[in-house]
Every structure is written in C-alpha cells, then in structure tokens.
Amino acid sequence: MKKIYHLSGCSTCKRIIKDLNPGADFILQDIKTDKISEEQLNQMAELSGSYESLFSRRAIKFKELNLKDKDVSEEEYKNLILNEYTFLKRPVVIIGSQIFVGNSKEVVASAIKELHSI
Structure with missing residues (x-):
C-alpha cells in the first residue's frame, strides 16, 4: 500500500508531498474531510509501534x-486522535x-529515499 495522510490546507504537508512527488499509485487522504477510521489508525500504530x-x-x-501535565495512556492517545484530526502528527x-x-x-529524507528505492 502507498498512502499519505495529510491536511490539504497545510503548507508543510503540501511542500512535503511536492518533495515526495508521489505517483498515481499513491492514495492521498485529507484527514480533515475524510476522517481517519479506527482500522486505519490501528494499522498506523501497528507499523509505527x-x-x-x-x-x-x-x-x-x-x-x-x-x-502536557497528564499521564496519557495508549488508549487515550488513540481516542484523542480519532476524535480530533489535529492530534495526528502529519x-x-x-x-x-x-x-x-x-x-x-x-x-x-527517509521517506523520499524509500520511495525512490522501489
């Protein structure tokens, strides 16, 4: 799978996508208009640890x-991201x-290197 979760209105995301120059085989998902599903978030967490x-x-x-002052559990991180798209690091x-x-x-740089190695 080749996918990018991003915010279309974010200049940093736009710049990175331009630098990546993803091909037509990439799926781009704007997380503001197309919310992340629990299944998608679970997959991301499995890959990232x-x-x-x-x-x-x-x-x-x-x-x-x-x-900042609270001890947040993994389940709370998950729920925060699912309930508020801005909590996803992008x-x-x-x-x-x-x-x-x-x-x-x-x-x-690592993403660009990986993209060009396939």
Missing part, C-alpha cells in the same frame, strides 16, 4: 486540554510496510 508515536504535541488542543506516509510520521527533515 504505538499511538503515542502518531500523536502531535503541537496541536492547539494539546495545550487547551492541559495534556503527514503520515505509508510505503508498503514502512511508515514515516511527521515532518522532520530526517523523516522526510
């Missing part, structure tokens, strides 16, 4: 809900059995 690894601490709601790029989460230079 945890729901916490998919969770964005940069989301505005993170501060609003005072989550973009999430899946290439086969490889997952690349977030927009750090290292993650994007």
Whole structure:
C-alpha cells in the first residue's frame, strides 16, 4: 500500500508531498474531510509501534486540554486522535510496510529515499 495522510490546507504537508512527488499509485487522504477510521489508525500504530508515536504535541488542543501535565495512556492517545484530526502528527506516509510520521527533515529524507528505492 502507498498512502499519505495529510491536511490539504497545510503548507508543510503540501511542500512535503511536492518533495515526495508521489505517483498515481499513491492514495492521498485529507484527514480533515475524510476522517481517519479506527482500522486505519490501528494499522498506523501497528507499523509505527504505538499511538503515542502518531500523536502531535503541537496541536492547539494539546495545550487547551492541559495534556502536557497528564499521564496519557495508549488508549487515550488513540481516542484523542480519532476524535480530533489535529492530534495526528502529519503527514503520515505509508510505503508498503514502512511508515514515516511527521515532518522532520530526517523523516522526510527517509521517506523520499524509500520511495525512490522501489
């Protein structure tokens, strides 16, 4: 499977998608208009190792809900992401059995390298 979970209005996601230059065989899912299903999130967590690894601490709601001061369980991370799309660290790029989460230079470079190696 080749898929990118992103926000179409996010300039960072747009830039990364442009850098990746995904082919027509990629599925692009705008998580604002096409919400993530529990099955999709479970698959991402299985590939990444945890729901916490998919969770964005940069989301505005993170501060609003005072989550910084709380001990959040894996189940809570899962429910937070399912209930509020902004909690998903983005973009999430899946290439086969490889997952690349977030927009750090290292993650994007690894995704580009993987994409060009297939």
